[in-house]
Amino acid sequence: MKRFATRTGVFQLAGEAQGQALVFSQALSFWGGIDAGTGDIIDHSHPGLGLNVAGKVLVMPSGRGSSSSSSVLAEAIRCGTAPAGIIIERLDPILAVGAIVAEFLYAIRIPLVVCDIAGIVSGDPISIRSNGAGQAVVTLPAA
């Protein structure tokens, strides 16, 4: 029987998601880093170059770079190429704005969670849900 571990986090934008983890130790800027039409990572200086974020749970320390990342995230959500959810270690106003605007426009909500990302491995099945008290519960395979 599979075993799972949970950790709690803070919702920057509440919601539910599940998908395979795509984990980066280096922040990825959506602007200049992701093709909103495909979800492909296009930043030549990023280790994820060539991978695709669509439907994944994107896990990284933080967002990065220009405020134009808000637009790119919103556009990716519109196009269906965005991650299913995003887990970061530090609050990120730029990603929060992109996700909130997309929810406002398209009624598609991707959760944005701030929590410890240590030990999460790419390919892990991850789920994000609410504990009913407004906190995020992230479920991942037990170590």
Add this chain to the structure above:
Amino acid sequence: MALELDARDQSMLDGEHGAAVAAAMKILVAFADAVGAQRLLDISSAHIDGCLYHGKAGLDFVERLVEGGGRVAVPTTLNVGSFDLIHPGMVKMPAGDEAPARRLMKAHIELGCQATFTCAPYQTRFRPRFGEQIAWGESNAIVFANSVIGARTNRYGDFIDLCCAMTGRAPAWGLHLSENRRGRILFELADALEPSDSVFVGVGLVVGHKSGDRVPVIAGLPQPRDEDQLKAFGAAAATTGAVALFHAVGITPEAATLDEAFHGLPPEQTIHISRADIAGALASLSSVPDGAPLSAVSLGTPHFSHEEWLRLLPMLREIAPAGNIPIYVNTGRATLQRLQDEGALAGMEAFGLTPVADTCTYVTAILGRLEGVVMTNSGKWAHYAPGNIGVSVAFGDMEDCIRSAAAGHVVRGRL
């Protein structure tokens, strides 16, 4: 501590001011939470960097605000768009993008924004005053407002600048608050420098590159001839770095003395800038040697001021380029109108002068020939144009640019 909303904020959030304001307040609250603000504050103006068409989501957002009956709550200027609405036919754009890009500019006007379409709103009648709280987008406008005027804004951008405009509110954090406007890193100019345009660009490039997220203080900067040199400095610093505020000791309004700039505290780091550092930074802007054949000149990034025009026009008459090399000059439509009212531009097209309003030659397809070298006096243009529109660039001061247009190849005097 969590964000506290006042009664009016709450009423906006609750929809009492309409659907568009409610949406703007909801997004603003989420943003304020994310940056850790404890309250919102009133702003007196906004500048929106949302008129360049980057995709449907940006347009959908503005359309929803229009449909929701939205109007901006404070005087709001607009940054450049993808089109020169004053000179139809100037911009060459794929047919599928043209309609939404035009609509994006128009939809902002329907929200009550002013049709300024300039990256230099500080040159318009909407220029803020010292100490005013504002919410501005566009990196050069932000650094100019904070540093040269002493107004107070953070680096606002996508969606949030418009949410501030719709609500008249901004999160009370960052550079809105006095304590965060303190200088953190000191740049000392080792050599006595002449106040040439290039010096201001070069020092700006170095300061931007080395400041990180710390407010830089520059000591030893020569007294500028005019605020256009500080505009060029700030634009360069906001190009190579994330500088939103600088203090130039003895020059900018919050830095009468070194002590004032640092709020009486010591700098966290001191960096010396030499003449060689400046020359190196400027050299990095040019990808071609002197003598390279020229296809165009581009001036006015950020938008050319009236004063800059009054320096350029006599220079054009004196050097009298033959007109076969276009000299594009990006400028605000109000500045252009003023020049036309003054009759200042009569006959100037014979020298190749091609004014561009509402947009800029490095963000959209204006340049007729991209295969050659374009010369510019802008550190910002030189930095972004190769990536944006695929040109080779030579940097030089305004007079070098005009002499090069006359010679047909890159000619440069001193740095």
